[in-house]
Amino acid sequence: MSPYPTFHIMTKPIGAICNLDCTYCYYLEKEKLYPQTRQFKMTDETLDSYIRQYIESQASSEVSFAWQGGEPTLMGLEYFQKVVQLQRKYANGKKIGNALQTNGTLLTDEWGRFFSDNQFLIGLSIDGVKGGRKVRRLGR
Template sequence: MEEFGFQSTTAVIMQPTTLCNLDCSYCYLPDRRKQRIMYPTVAGRVRDAVAGWVDRGTVEVCWHGGEPLAAGRSVLGRLMDRFDGLDVVHSVQTNATLITPEWCEFFAERRVRVGVSVDGPPEDNGQRVDHSGRPAFDRIRHGIGRLAAVGLPVSVIAVVSDPTPERAGRLYTFVRELGAAWLGVNIEEREGVNTRRGSARCRRGTC
């Protein structure tokens, strides 16, 4: 890595499953209706690489998606177990709709950091829908509430299609009221197989 100017690697992003229970209009990932699970041997190969990084500090292993919770606790647990013995911290980036008390126990026992993908209050969250086109906000908010009820801190990643001062104000107010520990903002762009302009569709009232 050093020949490219990187002194150390501090994080790796893993996709335990392609499946996602939501169908966000701006999502560019293919196969999100299919359950394709990562093989433990793949996680083991990544573990071998991470083993060469941890001498320089803790490495974050972020389980992304798809929706990582769609893999199930037993599958995700087995994949995480491949990193046992290394100085790593696990995190998940989830839409929070599948969070149950059992998932909260899983996060707490394994000290998993939780990031939630939510774009702000309901009026700004219209592009996050399920495969039937139903808004996901209430389910997302319910999942966040379950995390808060057991004292698990939450970070937020939001996709913003209309980066205006008014939009920023609503987002920051929403995140502050959540008590989130951290906020990341992605400005929507066309990428991969995403050839749709989700924000335009929503402004026409069709999402």
């Protein structure tokens, strides 16, 4: 049993990198906090440690991962296939959930099948026409 209370972390495996450049984005400028680097991708070694430690440290029997960016799908589908494999490896009987926030522009049917097969909760942000409302839709 973990000595820590349950807590929640948002994971940003691509840092502040996005394939869009929304004028209102509050997050892209965070790239400037790391002027010495152009490499923001979370490495496989860090991913392995992160997933193991995050699961181990949670007191509850359910563990929720939240993937955000930047645009997290820039990490590629294989990366998230690895995520799910590592979660299974380290679950130790706990129920694992995943939520992912995306601008949706890089999604394909293959991504859709993966999300469906692994029951990811997807947050999809879409900008409407100028002067219109921003549409924000959540769904499985």
